[in-house]
Amino acid sequence: MNVPNPKITTGALPASRKIYVSGEVHPDVRVPMREISTHPTASEAPLPVYDSSGPYTDPDVLTDIRQGLPQLRRQWIEARGDVESYHGRDVKPEDNGFVEGDRLTPEFPVKPAPLRGKDGTAPTQLAYARAGIVTPEMEYVAIRENQLRELSPCHRDGNDFGANIPDYVTPEFVRDEIAAGRAIIPANINHPEIEPMIIGRNFLVKINANMGTSAVTSSMEEEVDKLVWAIRWGADTVMDLSTGRNIHNTREWIVRNSPVPIGTVPIYQALEKVNGIAEDLTWEVFRDTLIEQAEQGVDYFTIHAGVRLHMVPMTVERVTGIVSRGGSIMAKWCLHHHKESFLYEHFEDICDICRQYDVSFSLGDGLRPGSIADANDEAQFAELETLGELTKIAWAKDCQVMIEGPGHVAMHKIKENMDKQLECCHEAPFYTLGPLTTDIAPGYDHITSGIGAAMIGWFGCAMLCYVTPKEHLGLPDRDDVKVGVITYKIAAHAADLAKGLPGAQRRDDALSRARFEFRWEDQFNLSLDPDTAREFHDQTLPKQAHKVAHFCSMCGPKFCSMRISHDIRAEAQKEGMEAMAAKFREGGELYVPAPETAEPAE
């Protein structure tokens, strides 16, 4: 059972149960999936769906945020024999913004010694893949990607723009994709709690949700619940973009309780440590921050090493200048010191840190466009080329890499982004924010960007960073986070369908069959957000009897096209067209008696 904690959202989704599928290469691999069952009249096997929600939705697992999640990967990591435990960096007052007493977020109760690669070895999934090893993590994601699609024949249909999507994902395929740099498994050896997941063009499109401390008063429970809430609805990774105080301690609570990879932008914390003065940032402060976060278990770092001095003037004539926080900080630093940033200069040193822990790179797009007018300009593409150079350096160090992308881009310029990224960055996975396809709808930027996200996902983008309705305006609340996540699950799934990812259409088909057969409960339960679907239905037709009604409130019982289709189908199957016409002549009726409340309607 989940330990009752009113601040953490737990429990299964409707009509769903957690199942675990075991590995063959590694029998201790147990991959969670969610099985959605349908009404017995459907005579359908339960539908397995990808499940990012972790143990919080498994009533049989004990979750207690003071203990953290079970360390699934601990044994796998240690069994490889290439890591060592050591006395890690001590927490310093500046790690939490010098907060003391009551205002200091309590430390997480348990603090194990961190692990790192022994004797300079790189305990990274990339190094293993290159050595031909299929790790438990690789088998895990192979099983997870398939969602048991091997059990049902897969209709293949779609346009993958030259990707290489297999009928069925094998552990070896995963290994080869990672070895080629086309996919990553973000999985810090100090984050053994994660359920491994893969980011790459030949796999399911993933989504990221951002979170971060929003006020000094927010409790650990609230921070952990933000995470739990986002993954409940489908976030595949979460970025902790906290700034301000208590960064270190809050992050510890998040990482220890996160079954999904956690990403950060280390420059944010480094800047806190120099009191917000960009020019005072140094390699030493930054390096210390990287180690601090790597030891905690952060799975991927956004590093804005592609912002180079000569690119800054390219942004001066833009409508919206530099809109990346990290990018603008580094631009200011470069200009002040009139030299290349320490991120660029020390990139190999950064790699040397990341490889010890298997922290993946998310190479930041510090010069991404912040408006339709600035899309695909010289600054943006100049930086992309630099990111391609850095990718090769990171790969040479056995580090996993993905590349961040824009931003604000009109539809006709989206594909160029994807094509150039594949070319410049040697097929390293692309990870974009939206893109927003117009600037004119603040308050609806989940939609302006959901359009672009679906398209770039189709074109080959591997992960989509969500945008909430509050983008550009304010802080997302719980509802905004959910709307952002669901919108991006839609975009990712629409992309999977269009790419022709085998099995992706099973859920659409199951839901459409439920719709056609008036199995209302099944229609709700198979949807991305069963609660909202049920609530919307019940606003018009609240009675339980309406959940089995062979009509809905849109047309009412009259004129129901689907019911007429059933009549047609039934006749056709029974008697053939000729007989069917004769039968109809006896006089079927479209009208059936119905209560006033179910009047035909708009």
Add this chain to the structure above:
Amino acid sequence: MNVPNPKITTGALPASRKIYVSGEVHPDVRVPMREISTHPTASEAPLPVYDSSGPYTDPDVLTDIRQGLPQLRRQWIEARGDVESYHGRDVKPEDNGFVEGDRLTPEFPVKPAPLRGKDGTAPTQLAYARAGIVTPEMEYVAIRENQLRELSPCHRDGNDFGANIPDYVTPEFVRDEIAAGRAIIPANINHPEIEPMIIGRNFLVKINANMGTSAVTSSMEEEVDKLVWAIRWGADTVMDLSTGRNIHNTREWIVRNSPVPIGTVPIYQALEKVNGIAEDLTWEVFRDTLIEQAEQGVDYFTIHAGVRLHMVPMTVERVTGIVSRGGSIMAKWCLHHHKESFLYEHFEDICDICRQYDVSFSLGDGLRPGSIADANDEAQFAELETLGELTKIAWAKDCQVMIEGPGHVAMHKIKENMDKQLECCHEAPFYTLGPLTTDIAPGYDHITSGIGAAMIGWFGCAMLCYVTPKEHLGLPDRDDVKVGVITYKIAAHAADLAKGLPGAQRRDDALSRARFEFRWEDQFNLSLDPDTAREFHDQTLPKQAHKVAHFCSMCGPKFCSMRISHDIRAEAQKEGMEAMAAKFREGGELYVPAPETAEPAE
């Protein structure tokens, strides 16, 4: 002033005023636009934007729903000398479902005699265009499309997939597009109240909102306000899909108070007249209904004449059969009688009616796919070919035509829909519902379909029929209608940008400049939904002072990338790169004092 009526939403949008631009060919043409003004510090001229909201947003115009709107076109229609007034069809009890007494919606107070073409002439915009005439309606839409873009140089950028979008729309261009069948101006001569608008691939992408009586108790005021509310947010046409009782009288209130074209599906009312028994439908009942509605002023009819007997079996193996109400009614009729529908058999007769009033055709896609699985199948494309044949027949009768399209279509199959439509239907304008790009998100189908709508709009679709969050689940309320309209305005605008429609990007640029310059009020006012943008902002930073703050709640006053960009730009413009670096060395700070409430945040 607008006559106070608490049930009708009137008044200008924030920072907006109505302007009127006069015609040159026809000086009595006065085209309304909305001008959004910005803060004096911006030193920018007010931005003119397309305005579908009618006189309801003009405080200087008297609107009173008991009088109806001013008859702008009356004089134009009569001046052409080709119409006659006649004693129209008398209202029959079955027109309102035999409702009597209190339950009968009152008749509209004024009932002028209808007009029709005299002596068999076709008073249609197509006939005039073919005769080389530039009507006032044509000049009106030319001015309206330009939104004064001739006053500011237009950056052209985009991919229009072989469309023929001019730098600047002239009345002659409008005429030629209509003559070629590539565009329509839906404008029944009995609906002189409309502000003419054009639907075609070489013009701004338009959107339609659906409405209809939802209960016997809804008042005329409520029905009219549904219309006024939808056009306030940008609906370019409205379809009245009412069924049940009081259809006739309700429609009269709507048409008399609508500045946008009204579309209907006449088979719905015809079916009411035969008590809901599809097999009892006859050409005579249908014909009578067409005349009834044409005399009232309905601007376009959805006619499902493309559903032919031999196509019905093609739908039997579908996952969701026939999902169009009109399509399923006709399929049932065809099967029962085992012959082609009276819509198909009498299509020329239907044209003869429509041409007398200039009712445009919206040829219905009765066999559109209702699920991802059924997209682009044999049934759908067979019907599309028939619609192409019917288009030619209608054109031969001087009738204006557009073609309806799907539905549910995964992204990779959308372009095929557009391409086939252009080919089969000889470039007649396409008008699609969505399409929805996945079936798995009931409750969010404005988003699943907004993605498809933006794409097909880009590919050449001329009008997008909105989908609300309640699609598949229940009746849209006022909020749902607004969300549906705004979502579709986003899709249409994203399409305009991607097509490279000259001037479309002006609003994005103006809003982005406001964003970059921290002109918060301007950012709200330039957006599609100023009220929501302002509300979202104020949830986090409610104070008036924050509306002029040079930061927002996302990053707080620290790390503001845009502020840093300003610093960079200011320096670059003043001193050049070398000097700029020296200056920065003196020590700019990213931190500024700020209240606790503006803490850095997620």
